[in-house]
Amino acid sequence: MSSNSTNDITRQLQDPAxxxxxxxxxxxxxxxxxxxxxxxxxxxxxxxxxxLQNTFIKAWTALDTFRGDAQPSSWxxxxxxxxxxxxxxxxxxxxxxxxxxAQALAASLAADPYFDGDETELQLQQAIATLPDRQREVFNLxxxxxxxxxxxxQALGISIGALKASYHLAVHKxxxxxxxxx
Amino acid sequence: xxxxxxxxxxxxxxxxxxxxxxxxxxxxQAEGHMQPREQAQPRPRPTLLxxxxxxxxxxxxxxxxxxxxxxxxxxxxxANQNTDSNTEEYLTDEDLNTLFDCEMIGNxxxxxxxTEAY
Numbered sequence: 001m002s003s004n005s006t007n008d009i010t011r012q013l014q015d016p017a018x019x020x021x022x023x024x025x026x027x028x029x030x031x032x033x034x035x036x037x038x039x040x041x042x043x044x045x046x047x048x049x050x051x052l053q054n055t056f057i058k059a060w061t062a063l064d065t066f067r068g069d070a071q072p073s074s075w076x077x078x079x080x081x082x083x084x085x086x087x088x089x090x091x092x093x094x095x096x097x098x099x100x101x102a103q104a105l106a107a108s109l110a111a112d113p114y115f116d117g118d119e120t121e122l123q124l125q126q127a128i129a130t131l132p133d134r135q136r137e138v139f140n141l142x143x144x145x146x147x148x149x150x151x152x153x154q155a156l157g158i159s160i161g162a163l164k165a166s167y168h169l170a171v172h173k174x175x176x177x178x179x180x181x182x
Numbered sequence: 183x184x185x186x187x188x189x190x191x192x193x194x195x196x197x198x199x200x201x202x203x204x205x206x207x208x209x210x211q212a213e214g215h216m217q218p219r220e221q222a223q224p225r226p227r228p229t230l231l232x233x234x235x236x237x238x239x240x241x242x243x244x245x246x247x248x249x250x251x252x253x254x255x256x257x258x259x260x261a262n263q264n265t266d267s268n269t270e271e272y273l274t275d276e277d278l279n280t281l282f283d284c285e286m287i288g289n290x291x292x293x294x295x296x297t298e299a300y
Contacts, residue, residue, distance in 0.1 A: 027203050117191025
């Protein structure tokens with residue numbers, strides 16, 4: 001989005017007369033991309049839907065704090081990221097999940113009606129589930145989301161160097177997982 | 183990693199994205215985060231009276247009061263019985279009622295203009 005577009009949407013979001021229409025446009029523009037970023041982290045459609053809705057509700061209530069310093073997409077992603085991490089932490093606390101059980105969640109994808117992957121794709125999801133949350137997020141954004149490091153850096157507030165290191169470590173772990181499960 | 187798929191094996195329910203935004207907005211209204219969309223529009227003013235500014239309406243009202251007072255004052259003498267019947271040409275009673283109903287002029291403002299005029 002160009003800087004002019006960012007300035008326009010920011011101005012409209014700050015104007016009470018235009019806020020609802022501008023917010024609706026924001027939802028339409030970003031809902032799918034945000035959904036898939038959330039979904040790849042939580043795996044379940046229902047959970048992803050809940051988090052996506054909560055993300056936009058949080059964004060609406062925090063509109064007064066959005067000054068256009070960042071792209072709307074980065075600002076929204078930061079909210080979605082926090083909601084997703086909170087969800088995963090609450091899930092672990094509620095179900096007493098450890099890393100081994102996180103992989104069990106990925107294995108349950110085989111029975112998920114909204115998962116169409118083959119054996120390799122299922123194994124890949126199990127491998128990804130072994131990664132720490134933040135590293136999994138970086139991997140998903142880069143590998144599946146094809147996002148540039150600069151955009152990920154702005155969204156997560158992590159340096160590009162740290163992101164590259166995290167991504168390559170993730171690739172190494174996933175490769176090792178596949179090799180150990182051949 | 184070159185042999186692992188980066189296609190998307192996840193699906194969504196049919197029509198999910200198409201209905202997401204209206205469902206979200208409905209939820210936000212139901213939970214009080216957002217005003218109902220049908221009430222989000224400001225109450226429209228009558229088209230004719232949109233052209234009358236706040237101060238123009240006050241000035242007109244002042245003129246009516248002054249004219250009426252003059253009329254009532256001069257109406258007591260037989261020689262001046264032909265002064266004006268122009269009051270109704272400025273604003274009708276219906277127009278005045280509409281001004282009050284639309285809160286374009288409040289009682290306090292009327293009192294201000296009346297006292298300032300005299």
